Amino acid sequence: LLTTTAIILGAVSAQAQTVGFSQIGSESGWRAAETTLTRQQAEERGIDLRFSDAQQRQENQIAAIRSFVAQGVDAILLAPVVATGWDSVLEEAAEAEIPVVLLDRRVDSSDDLYLTAVGSDLVHEGEVAGQWLVDEVGDEECRIVELEGTTGSSPAIDRATGFRNAIEGHDNLEIVRSQTGDFTRTGGKEVMESFLQAESGNEICALYAHNDDMALGAIQAINEAGMDPGEDILIVSIDAVPDIFQAIAGGDANATVELTPNMAGPAFDALEAYWESGTEPEKFIQTDSALYTQDDDPMAEYEARKDLGY
């Protein structure tokens, strides 16, 4: 009887765990890389990944989570497009005893409603970007325009806060325009065009973009306006995607703050420990935020990232 039981338990534990992944969409190169790496990590670990692309709409994410609960998956990964409106669907997952792991963004819900959150300190990222600009301009007057991420998302809220923390007390730096570009290149280009028109005749010293894709779109707009991005207008952003390193190498951008796209590694590690032995992880598993500038061999950084699925 014992042998038979051991064989059955062995078979059950060897059975692939099924994980539902509610992904925001593919709005940026960074997001595409996160999806690529999540699929690779699941493959390597023998996890059956069920993927849903929400096209950046919260209602699609909520529907996907409900579907995963109905399927009886063993865990859910959620990259929450915005920070609010998750309580009821997370409660449904909790009632079904399905652990939820948040990736790269946070939610306002109680942390009892998710196993852990894997991501960066988004406020600190904004502070790193702001401090770079403070150091770069010294005492010079600097009128700043800001391309914000998706309205209501935790990165848009926190990266705005962090940047303002860093420039506080430096009265020569002033944010004169701020608008969402929704984390996309198209959004960054279109909003930067409107900034340039609205500020024609006034000097714009710097652009702070909440992600590299909006900065890359803005660079196109600045070039089309006959100005020199990286020179006439300093550009600092966040994500460290390969294309921003090409822009930095070419003098079209100045600095980026790294966000690893590998959120799934730590997420699956926590889930495997939880499945194996019920280990409850810390509620926040933090990833690093290194700064890269023109002094950091940008083409080597490009080469290191270009095949990661961005």
Ligand code: GYE
């Ligand atoms: O910076 C951006 C993506 O949620 C922190 O989402 C992430 C952000 C990332 O659209 O490229």
